[in-house]
Amino acid sequence: MDLLIQKIIKEENISFEEVIAHIDVNYVFTPVAFKNGNQMNQIGENNGSCKIFSFALLHELNKEQTLKLFGKFYYDVLAKPEEQDHQNIRNFIKFGWDGVKFEKQALSLK
Template sequence: MSNSLQTLMFALNLVPDAVAFEQVQEVIAEHYTYTPTRFTNGSGDDQVANEAGSNEGSCKIFAFAKLNNLSDAQTLACFGHFYRHDVQGNPDGTDHANIRTFMRHGLSQVQFDGDALVPR
């Protein structure tokens, strides 16, 4: 495991509130090849469908979380300020549908139509 990936995993375990969305995206770009992939988040009537190439930040984070067996809390930390400020700061908001749906259903309800990330 490289230094940047180790640093991120350390932060997710010990100081998750210090994790930045941009940091996560940089680590993913450094260590994985990304392919835009359709994915769904949630279940039944409470599901967000994301076409390939849309919501790529969420796609990368959810794929990274699955590949690295992250907990739901660690996965949310990967969204950085979008989760901590935009969602937690406005619990009744309607923005960031993927984060809000994920909070209700967790990683087990995120499904991909293919491999969004492949280790380099």
């Protein structure tokens, strides 16, 4: 089993940087447009979110597991719910997987 997935299942803290590094080492990333709630992300826009949501979909992670992949950015959103930053995280909290739609698959194993 993927070491990162094991950490997620064990509910260990994971940093955003660790997740992105893992994805970059193990997957081929193709930037794609995707919708997240009421936000449309164009090709090449918010690639970090694109990678994380794509990885989470591939591994069938639930909403909470997926949010934890954003590391400190997720906890920033929780600490400041009235702010307007990190819209992909805020929209995912609100809409969950029902709100995420990709034009095509962004990740494939190397």
